[in-house]
Amino acid sequence: MTTRWSAVSKSPTLPVGHAPAAGLTATDLFTPPAAPTVTLDEKLRRAYFWLINKAVISPFYDVEFGSDTTVTYPLGDAGAALSLPKQPAYSSNVLVPLLTFAVGGRCLLIGGPGRGKTTLAVLMGVLAGSAPADVRRHVQQGQPQLTVGDLVGIPLPRDLVQAGSLAEITIAWKSWLTAPVKIVDEYNRIPTKTQSALLTMVAEGYVESHDQMHVTAPEHGVQSWFFTANDDGGGGTFPVIQALRDRIDVTVQAFGFNSRFLDELVSRVEAGDRPEDNVPAELVFGAAEQAAMVEQIRAVPVPTDVRRQLEFFVSHFEFVQHGGRRFEYRTKDVVATAGLEVEQIIDANSGADLQVDLGAQTVNGVSVRSLQNLVLYAKALAWFRGNDTVTLEDVRAMVPFALRGKLLPNTAHPRFDTGADRELASDPASWLTDLFDNSCREFVALAREGEDPVAELLDQFGRGLDGLDALEVSRRLTTIEARISAVSGVGKIYGRDFDDLVALKYLYQRYSNYLHWLESGR
Numbered sequence: 001m002t003t004r005w006s007a008v009s010k011s012p013t014l015p016v017g018h019a020p021a022a023g024l025t026a027t028d029l030f031t032p033p034a035a036p037t038v039t040l041d042e043k044l045r046r047a048y049f050w051l052i053n054k055a056v057i058s059p060f061y062d063v064e065f066g067s068d069t070t071v072t073y074p075l076g077d078a079g080a081a082l083s084l085p086k087q088p089a090y091s092s093n094v095l096v097p098l099l100t101f102a103v104g105g106r107c108l109l110i111g112g113p114g115r116g117k118t119t120l121a122v123l124m125g126v127l128a129g130s131a132p133a134d135v136r137r138h139v140q141q142g143q144p145q146l147t148v149g150d151l152v153g154i155p156l157p158r159d160l161v162q163a164g165s166l167a168e169i170t171i172a173w174k175s176w177l178t179a180p181v182k183i184v185d186e187y188n189r190i191p192t193k194t195q196s197a198l199l200t201m202v203a204e205g206y207v208e209s210h211d212q213m214h215v216t217a218p219e220h221g222v223q224s225w226f227f228t229a230n231d232d233g234g235g236g237t238f239p240v241i242q243a244l245r246d247r248i249d250v251t252v253q254a255f256g257f258n259s260r261f262l263d264e265l266v267s268r269v270e271a272g273d274r275p276e277d278n279v280p281a282e283l284v285f286g287a288a289e290q291a292a293m294v295e296q297i298r299a300v301p302v303p304t305d306v307r308r309q310l311e312f313f314v315s316h317f318e319f320v321q322h323g324g325r326r327f328e329y330r331t332k333d334v335v336a337t338a339g340l341e342v343e344q345i346i347d348a349n350s351g352a353d354l355q356v357d358l359g360a361q362t363v364n365g366v367s368v369r370s371l372q373n374l375v376l377y378a379k380a381l382a383w384f385r386g387n388d389t390v391t392l393e394d395v396r397a398m399v400p401f402a403l404r405g406k407l408l409p410n411t412a413h414p415r416f417d418t419g420a421d422r423e424l425a426s427d428p429a430s431w432l433t434d435l436f437d438n439s440c441r442e443f444v445a446l447a448r449e450g451e452d453p454v455a456e457l458l459d460q461f462g463r464g465l466d467g468l469d470a471l472e473v474s475r476r477l478t479t480i481e482a483r484i485s486a487v488s489g490v491g492k493i494y495g496r497d498f499d500d501l502v503a504l505k506y507l508y509q510r511y512s513n514y515l516h517w518l519e520s521g522r
Helices: 026-030 040-055 092-103 117-127 132-138 148-152 157-162 192-204 242-246 259-271 287-298 304-314 332-337 342-347 368-385 392-402 420-426 428-445 453-462 470-488 495-519
Strands: 071-075 080-084 106-110 153-155 171-173 181-185 206-209 212-215 224-229 250-253
Touching: 040 092, 040 117, 040 287, 040 368, 092 106, 092 117, 092 224, 092 250, 092 287, 092 368, 106 117, 117 132, 117 181, 117 224, 132 181, 148 153, 148 192, 148 206, 153 157, 171 212, 192 206, 192 242, 250 392, 287 368, 304 368, 304 392, 304 428, 332 342, 368 392, 392 428, 420 428, 453 470, 453 495, 470 495
Parallel strands: 106 224, 106 250, 181 224
Antiparallel strands: 071 080, 153 171, 206 212
């Protein structure tokens, strides 16, 4: 490794205070200090800064924090602005893949050819402990002739001739299947049948051929997937099946080359260097470290105030007036599965202001899988930044990557027609961030920071029904009816009301069933 690659700087992270050790003695004062240990989160930060400062030429710092102290400069006459955040900012096309490696997730890198998508994915494989040559050899190149056998392996010809049953056939499985980091290049050029085999690996962690099954996850159970595509708007030789698209956890844009960094490019040409061949050994994560890293990330708590703002944000999008006759069926998914156009149903809504209704800007809601991914990546970002808990900024920073391609815009909405907002039609990341910011402002405007009657009722029910008498249950039923009546009296219904009303009906049904049981004397 040449010296130009080997330096690993201490990462400029936020200081984390530690309480002084108790019970120190005079002997302890004169004992030479032990060599400092590098925690896993610090090691991941060092890996990020090595990647961004040494390996990847990407001066695009688009993941920002501390918006209240950010200095903004207007540029040009088209409404452009350049922001200078006071707090540390990060480059998404390096940070998001690195967080994917940390949590064992699935990342789609999109962008034109030659923007470093595959190189960055290969670097993730080297960080996982694989040799650079092996990682490059294991990259699956998407192309129209790729068969299931090309992807997973073929049965031995001898067994095909001699075997009396499928159980006697031995499959020569491809070695890439058990790699901790799996890379599929241009996955939108793979035939549909082969995509289905890929889906089984991504979703279930195994592959099947000739009645034989092969587990694809490594022994320690942590594997990450990296897909690349030139676009995520339906381009490619074959359309990507929806089930496979839905298994993508995050989508990140690969940025172009900044001409001011040509000197570094020339140096690499002259030296014949490739970054994946020069990853410092101290940045490589062993199998046990990868498993421990996932465990620590999942343990980062999400405070109640952050949960409330996140649930308020998610509540906007599933409901659509006139989606169905029954109230519970008034959802975008019901409309879409019936083969109707969600945009037309939204446009026919006369009971709410489309400009105010955030849910009118989307043609679908947030799936459970997407919401879980958003929470996991917010936890990973908080852990990476050295925070003890997830903050609202961590969630906000991950929204455009976890929901891109999952929460889809209603392009017929008025805000995409005129003015500066027309740019959002081609910039899904900014649109998703804008949606989240508007939801947070609405949360404050509606005074949701204070009392939350529905949450209190759910919490009360969560403490159990044992010991409640019929009088207390009747009182709670009356409280629920009063709450529903209050919402009903407003006249206009939005997505945030839909979730509350469904939850209230759920509580009403559970209490009613319990009251019926009490009165039956069983």
